[in-house]
Amino acid sequence: MAGIGFSLKKLFSKKGIFSLCKAYGYSGIVTIGPMLLGIIFLCGIAMLSQSIGISDYKRHILNCSLTYSLMFAFFITSIFDMVVTRYVSDRLYEDKKDKVMPSFYGAVSLELVICLITYTPILIASVENFLQLILCLWFAMILMVVWTEMIYITALKDFSSIVISFTISLMSGFLLALIMIVLGMASMEGFLLSVTVAYGILATRMYMLMLDYFPKSSGSNYSFLRYIDRYPELLVSSFLMKVGLLGHVLIMYFGPLKVQYRGLFYGAPEYEVPALMAFASILISTINFVVSVEVNFYPKYSNYYGLFAYKGAIKDIKLAEKDMLRVLSRELAYLGSKQVFATIIFIVVGTPLVEILFPGVSSLSLAIYKLLCVGYGVYAIANSVLLIELYFDDYTGALIGSLLFSAISVGVTIWQIIFGNEQFYGMGFFAGVIIFYFYIITRLNWYSRRLPYYLLSKQNLVQTEEKGIFVSISKKLEEAQAREDLKWKSKEPILSNAGGSNSGGGANQ
Template identity: 20%
Template sequence: MAGVGFRLNKMFHKGGVSTDLLAIAYSIMVSSGPWIITTISLWIILTVFKTNDIYFNVAIVYSFIVSIIISGLFIMFESRRISDLIFSKQYKKILPEVMGMLVCSSLILILIMIVFFAFNHHELWFVASFSYLTLSLLTLWIMSIASLSSDSVNWYIMAFLIMGFFSILFSNIFGRDNNSIGYILGYALGVNIGIFLHYLIALIYFGTDFDVSFEWIGETKKYWQNILIGFTYYLALWIDDFVTWYSPQFGEIPLKGFHFSFIYDNPMFIAYLTIIPTSTMFILVLETRFYKTYKLFYDSLREGYNYEEIEIRKNSMLKELKYDVSLVVRVQLIITLSLFLLNEINLIPFVSESLKPILRIGLIGAMLNSFYLMIMLLLLYFDFRNTALYLNISVFLINLILSIIFTYKLGYYALGASYSIAFTIGTFVGYKLLLSKVNNIIQLEYFRQKLAVEPGFYLEFNDIKKLMEEQK
């Protein structure tokens, strides 16, 4: 995110209203651009062009979910690995290692597809087109991380815009009534144009080495938590949907093996869209305000400042952290409360009276999810990987257990409550842990460092204690 932070700071330092608005727009596109572009392109295909093909709808929803969850095994680790390679200026290793991750993730996806369709038989054209779309989206998520890691942030955004345009175009050109494969392959073709553009960005910036490298596997021992952090977060995010889909009361099966819950999915999707402001604000404050105090503190550690100066910078960083988190929370609270009121007076489009109770709970849950994600990323900012992983697992288990209880025992008016409760607990516990760790960051950072003396030249405290007892 260094390139993003540099551009945002440059925009804000100009001090004009227009440049401030441009910085906000820039932050929106970086933090939520792919999501917004993808959502708008799908909305145009499904609503404007009135594409009601059930095969296409099923393929789109499940390909996104499956590809995102599988990519969760790689993208957190990929981000960290690329950061390390950039820091050590080993740029030519980046693209070959990303290709190696693509090979491994694709093999996992193919294995899952083989097992799934072995138990859920469908026509060959649907199996092939659905698998191709899912594989394309998985490749897009992983390749776009490499693209964003370059300084070509404008081209990163442009790649998604071009992808969205061609997905709409090709899906409309090739898709016809009773020609579901045309819709699916047309959309997948647009996605592949986006993949090519992201690949081109990474290729130009990181070098023209076309090898496939698995050297990154050796680093998984060091950063194994990153592999599970993304995966467990996405599971925690989706598990309540899965429980609702497979419940006999609220689930529907439009195609064999594919479950939905239209009464739950529509309001929850609208709720998810409301966290875009939090993502935007988080990028703004992280890269323009908080990073400055963060950098000053770590500079003081690296340059060997005296303890009092380090303590002053730590307290300044902690104060800035609390202020920035509260700022993001206040902005999101205003937006969520406004939408909450609009929902109560029936002014939100596409939300019928029967969906209002679910959206009511979903808005609260989405808001807490955005706060939780912000805290988890801050924990990773300080490299507290174990804490982030344990939090994700806890939120996942809470959401899973409560989803089963609420869906099967309490019914309709409790739908979405497990999601809200799980992320509420995760947010408050995570924030307390974050503040505690940052408050003790000086000691923690010194404990992380390896001793600069060789074994044999020092004694552990327990060894000294034992020696003194023997002398008595």
């Protein structure tokens, strides 16, 4: 959603280093806050648990509990995130803010059900006791709430409150962990609880911010499901991008580098540690995409599409299109150069840093780290181009690109494990992003030359009735919700009369 761009533009218009840092800081928190928070907690809790002498076995189980919960939440929220983003964007464009919060409740409820069905069996086979199972499930569910909230947070303009929420949650988590250490109550379950509480505080505070911005709610919680039948490419491409991004790491859990800790808790430290470090290099481009592309590109984009919507002159439309594509080309070039610089820094400075943070790290891990740094750098640029494709409603191009990326990344990684040499581990992901990059760049260049054609040809001459399996599911869920609402409304007079004669006004309200 482009709502964040208007507020950031005001921040960047102010002069001074402090204002510049403030603008980048806000955009960073809004775009990569939850992921950065997760990385900080993983590293911080690992250091705390090691400092107080928790056994290696317990620390590995803790790491698996956090990592598996992060991955499950990451993949499950990816099912609906692009569809929900499109739905909420359309409701904001139509100025129907009362339709926004119901989609949040509906998306979260479905995600929680999917998490219970898929994650619970793995935990039953892996954790040591019931408390660990509950904490892992709780952590994963809160993560899904937070990541879903981030879709809606981009529409808010209260950046300072968002930053304060992240700061309070981070400090609360580490404070709780330190209190447990001081009281001699530190344990694997205690550290897992502290992380869960921290994300719980963040989820609660962001929910309150959302209610301030979207105070009214009306309509069904599941209307957004209709968008799956309208834009099926969004659902599939969103999930495939996550598969391509992290699938190669999961596959390594079951290759020659695997380590089985307990039950279905597997790891591949020689691969996942350098992958996590290399992954951090894309955070810079993620921030710069919002700042460089959205802030500068979106006004040109909005002007161009506005001329179509309000019947602008052909000459003005052509000039607006030329101006928009010129700015887009310039901003993507800036984005690419910044990512190249970031990748070089991560390789030159990050390599000795990995050796310091992880004493005894193998030469294989260092080789994987360097290769994945380049791979994630290419991914960051290609993913930004894919997001521009979504701006232009080229859902088919996004789907093909994500399919190529995930298929090659996963396929080549599996081939490497079966037939390849371990010295080339990481090449599967690298091959996937290279093909993905060249395809998506070529697609954008081809598609942008035909913008007027695709813009006009996508308009329906005759309004058609919505059909599809998810439309049917949406209708059934809407009917069930309507019956439930009617049942509660029928009880309101009884409840209000029980409270005395003055409660009538409250019931009417």
